[in-house]
Every structure is written in C-alpha cells, then in structure tokens.
Amino acid sequence: MSFTRLTALACAALACIAAAPPAASAPGANPVKAGVDAWGRKDFTGAVRAWRPLADKGDADAQFNMGQAYKLGRGVPADLKIAQSWYQKAAQQGHDQAQANLGLLLFQNGKQFDAMPWIRKAADRGDARAQYVLGTAMFNGDFVPQDRARAYALMTRASAQGLPPAANNLAQMDKHMAQADKTRGIALARQMEAAAKQPNPAAMARADLPRAGSVLKPAEPVKPKPAPAPAAKAATKAPQPAAAPAAGGRWQVQLGAYNSPDAARAQWSKLGKLSALSGFTPSYQPAGKFTRLRVGPIASKSAADGVCAAAKAAGQACFPVAP
Incomplete structure (x- = not known):
C-alpha cells in the first residue's frame, strides 16, 4: 500500500x-x-x-x-x-x-x-x-x-x-x-x-556555534574558539570484487527509482560505464509514478552483495533484490 x-x-x-x-x-x-x-x-x-x-x-x-x-x-x-x-x-x-x-x-x-x-x-x-x-x-x-x-x-x-x-x-x-x-x-x-x-x-565541539535555526544576540559576546584540527579519516575496507552476470541467475540489484522510464534509461547510460556494473542487463520496472532501475542477472545474494559493494565503492548507492 x-x-x-x-x-x-x-x-x-x-x-x-x-x-x-x-x-x-x-x-x-x-x-x-x-x-x-x-x-x-x-x-x-x-x-x-x-x-x-x-x-x-x-x-x-x-x-x-x-x-x-x-x-x-x-x-x-x-x-x-x-x-x-x-x-x-x-x-x-x-x-x-x-x-x-x-x-x-x-x-x-x-x-x-x-x-x-x-x-x-x-x-x-x-x-x-x-x-x-x-x-x-x-x-x-x-x-x-x-x-x-x-x-x-x-x-x-x-x-x-x-x-x-x-x-x-x-x-x-x-x-x-x-x-x-x-x-x-x-x-x-x-x-x-x-x-x-x-x-x-x-x-x-561546536556547541557554541548556532546552526540554521538560531542567530546570536548582540548582547552575548563570547571569545571565538580556534578551529579544531581536522579529524583523521578512518581507514576504509577494500570492497570485494564484483560478481559477473550469471546466465539463469534470478537475483538483481536496484540502483534507484526515477520519475519516468526515460530518466531511468538516462541514468543507466551513465551507470553502465562503471566497471562494477559492466555487462549487466538493465530492467525498468513501473512502481506507481516511478520507474525502478534494476540490473542482473545475478546468481545469488552473496554475489549481489558483491556487486553492490563494488558499486558503492564507486559512489553509487545499491541494494540487492531477491527473486
């Protein structure tokens, strides 16, 4: 519903x-x-x-x-x-x-x-x-x-x-x-x-810095604090290699939902160039007013997870879709 x-x-x-x-x-x-x-x-x-x-x-x-x-x-x-x-x-x-x-x-x-x-x-x-x-x-x-x-x-x-x-x-x-x-x-x-x-x-660390919903009153002077040193970035885990398309596989991954089939196809024309998604076949599935962009076929959930891990490492959101 x-x-x-x-x-x-x-x-x-x-x-x-x-x-x-x-x-x-x-x-x-x-x-x-x-x-x-x-x-x-x-x-x-x-x-x-x-x-x-x-x-x-x-x-x-x-x-x-x-x-x-x-x-x-x-x-x-x-x-x-x-x-x-x-x-x-x-x-x-x-x-x-x-x-x-x-x-x-x-x-x-x-x-x-x-x-x-x-x-x-x-x-x-x-x-x-x-x-x-x-x-x-x-x-x-x-x-x-x-x-x-x-x-x-x-x-x-x-x-x-x-x-x-x-x-x-x-x-x-x-x-x-x-x-x-x-x-x-x-x-x-x-x-x-x-x-x-x-x-x-x-x-x-920035409790004295009002955000978008508040403005300091002129009657509240406070000495500025020095800018904090940039935090070290945590090491990221190397993604697992993406799976290859599997003939007869029933799993897919979803790469988004768009306002029209044309918008979904335009997005795939960009995403299909990613090595993590190369070789997969796109499908465009209606969902109310939207069109879901999914690709496959993929043999298993673990393989779909691998595809998504590689896609996410390239900056593309992704999640597996069960048969």
Whole structure:
C-alpha cells in the first residue's frame, strides 16, 4: 500500500527551508556573524557581501548562508542551481542543515536517488524533515528497501518534533500497518529519542556555534574558539570484487527509482560505464509514478552483495533484490 507519493512530501518538507534563518560561525566580531546581523536588519546585500569571501575560502557556515541567500533570492537573484552548489560545499564538510537542505532540494528537483544519502544523514541526526521523507520512502519501498517498522519510527519522531504532515502520514500508517510492525516501530522510535538525548562529541565541539535555526544576540559576546584540527579519516575496507552476470541467475540489484522510464534509461547510460556494473542487463520496472532501475542477472545474494559493494565503492548507492 502506498498512501502518499514522495514527490509531494518532499515539496512540503522543502517549504521548511525557506523559514530557516542563516547560521553564524564563531561568535564575536567576525564577518559571518556580521553577515547574520545584517540579514536580521534585512540588509541582505550586506549579508552576502560579508559571507561571500569566507564561503570562497571554505567556511561551511558562510557556504550554507550563501545557499540560503540564493534559495530565497535575498541579496542575490534567486537561483536554485547556485543554491544547491553552495549547500553541497557545506554539506561535504559535515554541515548538518546544509546536508538536510541539499537532500531535500535534490529530491524536489527529481534527483531522488542522489538525494537519499544526504537525507539519511540528516534523518540519523534527528532532522524532522529528513525523517519525514525517509520514513515515507521506507514505507513505500521507493529509492530504499522497504522497512515499515523503521518507517513508522521515523514518522513518529518527525511528528513528535511538530511537523504537521508527519502526523497526517502517521495516522494513515496506523490504518494500514500490521500491529507487529507498529510495535517494532514504537520501540525503534524510543531508541531514536534516547539516542537524540545523548551527548554528541562532534556537536559538543561546536556547541557554541548556532546552526540554521538560531542567530546570536548582540548582547552575548563570547571569545571565538580556534578551529579544531581536522579529524583523521578512518581507514576504509577494500570492497570485494564484483560478481559477473550469471546466465539463469534470478537475483538483481536496484540502483534507484526515477520519475519516468526515460530518466531511468538516462541514468543507466551513465551507470553502465562503471566497471562494477559492466555487462549487466538493465530492467525498468513501473512502481506507481516511478520507474525502478534494476540490473542482473545475478546468481545469488552473496554475489549481489558483491556487486553492490563494488558499486558503492564507486559512489553509487545499491541494494540487492531477491527473486
């Protein structure tokens, strides 16, 4: 059962972006904070003038703020492509709100498959908009494997944070879900709530830096802290070699769901060049208003896991599909 399609949901969630004021980095006399103050006075041109040089130098908060300016058309002409580019720069540095806004913007623009990794990151950190979209995707089985218990948990958390459309979807889930899935979902939601209350070392390192939802008051001067040293990246495990296509194999892997068969074929024209996917045959399967892109044939689940591991190592999301 698919109670609401994701495109409409993403548009509703994306509306929350416009309401988010810009973020200030280290408090005190600095250009990012000065730009936030200018924004608060509705001097949008002055705010952009303060942020742009910092954004060009790689300041994540300034980059996020530039994305907000281009998204809203304040101080600069509205341009969603430029807004997306600034969100992406900040998101790649781990900026929470930029990751959420980037995922939602990609989703609204029909790039749902590209959006889901960013939406997952934001949902894992408790962003209600991302939980709302990811929960619906998991309930419908679009763009991600279907998991109705986790979908119920995500929608519960989004609703608890005051997102009205989440409450509506949760009510519909209650009508159509098995009690066992709801019971598991409630338990997962409690775990998520408990985890959200635990101290987050990464967040604590920047606890004095207000994010998109808050702006420092001028009466609260605090000495800026030095920027923390970049954390060492954990060593990544080398992926297993991908399996070759197996004649007569019944397993497949799914590489995404798109707005039309033409969009799915266009994506395959790009993905088919990856060595991990070379030689496989694509199939385009209708799923409501969407078309799922799957490839095969693959002999077994372990072989499908190998294909996905190699695809993911190349930056392509992927999951096995049972016969």
